[in-house]
Amino acid sequence: MKRSVPVSKLLYIALFVLVQLAAFAVMLLFFRDRFHYFYLVCELAALAATVCILNSPDNPAYKIAWLIPLLAAPVFGGLLYLLFGRYRRGPALRTQAAVRRLQPEDAPESGTLERLEREAPEAAVRSRYLLRCAGAVPCGHTQTEYLPMGEALYASMLRELEGAEKFIFLEYFIIQPGVMWDGILDILTRKAAEGVDVRVMYDDLGCLMTLPRHYDRCLRERGLRVCVFNPFRTLLSPRFNHRDHRKICVVDGRVGFTGGVNLADEYINAVEKFGRWKDTGVRLEGQAVYGLTTQFLGLWDYAARETDLFSDYAPDPAWAASVPDDGVVQPYTDFPMDENQVGETVYLQTISRAREYVYLTTPYLILDNETVTALTTAARSGVDVRIITPHVPDKKAVLFLTRSYYGPLLQAGVRIFEYTPGFIHAKTMVSDGEYAVVGTINLDYRSLYLHLECAAWMYRSRAVTQVREDFLKTQAVSGEVTEASLGRSSPVRRLWLGVLRAFAPLM
Numbered sequence: 001m002k003r004s005v006p007v008s009k010l011l012y013i014a015l016f017v018l019v020q021l022a023a024f025a026v027m028l029l030f031f032r033d034r035f036h037y038f039y040l041v042c043e044l045a046a047l048a049a050t051v052c053i054l055n056s057p058d059n060p061a062y063k064i065a066w067l068i069p070l071l072a073a074p075v076f077g078g079l080l081y082l083l084f085g086r087y088r089r090g091p092a093l094r095t096q097a098a099v100r101r102l103q104p105e106d107a108p109e110s111g112t113l114e115r116l117e118r119e120a121p122e123a124a125v126r127s128r129y130l131l132r133c134a135g136a137v138p139c140g141h142t143q144t145e146y147l148p149m150g151e152a153l154y155a156s157m158l159r160e161l162e163g164a165e166k167f168i169f170l171e172y173f174i175i176q177p178g179v180m181w182d183g184i185l186d187i188l189t190r191k192a193a194e195g196v197d198v199r200v201m202y203d204d205l206g207c208l209m210t211l212p213r214h215y216d217r218c219l220r221e222r223g224l225r226v227c228v229f230n231p232f233r234t235l236l237s238p239r240f241n242h243r244d245h246r247k248i249c250v251v252d253g254r255v256g257f258t259g260g261v262n263l264a265d266e267y268i269n270a271v272e273k274f275g276r277w278k279d280t281g282v283r284l285e286g287q288a289v290y291g292l293t294t295q296f297l298g299l300w301d302y303a304a305r306e307t308d309l310f311s312d313y314a315p316d317p318a319w320a321a322s323v324p325d326d327g328v329v330q331p332y333t334d335f336p337m338d339e340n341q342v343g344e345t346v347y348l349q350t351i352s353r354a355r356e357y358v359y360l361t362t363p364y365l366i367l368d369n370e371t372v373t374a375l376t377t378a379a380r381s382g383v384d385v386r387i388i389t390p391h392v393p394d395k396k397a398v399l400f401l402t403r404s405y406y407g408p409l410l411q412a413g414v415r416i417f418e419y420t421p422g423f424i425h426a427k428t429m430v431s432d433g434e435y436a437v438v439g440t441i442n443l444d445y446r447s448l449y450l451h452l453e454c455a456a457w458m459y460r461s462r463a464v465t466q467v468r469e470d471f472l473k474t475q476a477v478s479g480e481v482t483e484a485s486l487g488r489s490s491p492v493r494r495l496w497l498g499v500l501r502a503f504a505p506l507m
Helices: 007-030 035-055 060-072 074-085 089-102 112-119 121-134 150-162 179-193 215-221 289-304 317-322 342-352 369-380 396-403 406-412 445-450 462-476 491-502
Strands: 142-147 167-172 197-203 225-229 248-251 255-259 276-278 281-286 328-334 357-361 384-390 415-419 422-424 428-431 435-439 453-459 478-481
Touching (some): 112 121, 121 328, 121 342, 121 453, 142 150, 142 462, 150 179, 150 248, 150 255, 150 281, 179 197, 215 225, 248 289, 255 289, 255 435, 255 453, 281 289, 281 328, 281 453, 289 328, 328 342, 342 357, 342 435, 342 453, 357 462, 369 384, 369 406, 384 422, 384 462, 406 415, 415 422
Parallel strands (some): 167 197, 276 422, 357 384, 384 415
Antiparallel strands (some): 167 248, 255 281, 328 453, 415 478, 428 435
16 A cells, blocks of 8 residues: 555645634634624633533543633633533443443353452452443453563564454554554455454544545455544544544454554554654453453444444353453453543552552653552552653653652652653553553543543453563663752743643643
8 A cells, every 4th residue: 555644634634724713813803893792702601611610520630721721811711611621421421331231241251250259359349340430341261461562562463363254353543554554454454355344443633644634445445344533524623632542453352452552663663763662562362352342342333323233243152261260351441531530540549559569651640639649648658659651752841741740759759760762652550469450541631531541450360470570671771760860940940840730631
């Protein structure tokens, strides 16, 4: 397939920007002699937005970040909030309801939670939360393999895709033609020609700069079924903020992958971008893969306006039951715009319930007060809390913002390391040798409150030990941050960081 720069998309965006600027200019001219009416309307919009913000269940930091522009620019602040600030709960709730409606009540391994409640009550508490608030079923009979680099995940994916016989589901935030995607696409094309049900779903904004406009048509010509999530229409779309940040690959309902790896060359270090790129994922084989399957189908049916019977894509029960137990695995998805902040809650549970240690990696460390409190309280309670962040950033402003949180954490005893070979994009957490989370969820507001995300929660699985071992290996090539190394910030720098932190929930 011929590669092309997505110029058409940029022109499309530029056209909409110009149209909106022209409309704005016309509006100003129209209201030039009626400015008091215009100002009154904007003041009423700002007042309505303020009431909505104060009475919403949103995170306090998110509220403050929107109140600042409302106070500073009441003429436009209220309009901006009404367009972009409110969470759009309807689509998420409908999608979540679809998943629960079509997922069989007894699938799979319905006795796993009961076994946990008898043998490990502490683990059962966490598992029960995911079942009730995310519709995620805890599963035994699932083999886990932690993949410590994008290259390892890619090689494993290629092997599984080559063996596909029934269906292949791919859902990614970013797809970009190159070594990685071209290798996958070649297999997908061949498999589609063999009659395999091949579906690809990608986020339109995530691929804005990586794919040409109407790329979905090129994939359909190859026999693939394609869905573009939340397609770009106009910069003033109220759904603009809600993106599909999940990474899911399912093959025949038997094997599944998730983690931080997108389908672009920097993720497998085929090209160098921000130094050596470290990312991770997890391979699941067995009953828990059905959780990834239903996650994919739930969003596919919502976005593509189709209806699938999920049980048609469930693994054969006899085969699934034959897979050896490897702890408990619970794949879950997070719709942050609904009433349950599942991604953040799982992180907070892991931190606050840790007894010996909790280690986490994240590309962005932009924390709300609850997470800062949980981390500092754990460290002050004698828990070994360690965090690895990038030394080479993909966005400099975000690196400055990330480092602005170091001080309070270090003072409480949290150990922080920066991955010196380059950029670390992994989103992992491991605790006490028993619990681990590997997925797509960053420790920032956009992941926790605006994006659709997914992850695998694991208890006493082989991958838990592998996550810990990889963390320690990564720590060994990372530089430890100390209060002395941070030094004193100049007044200008402190002011700049203060502004960044105030608007962090909107970044």
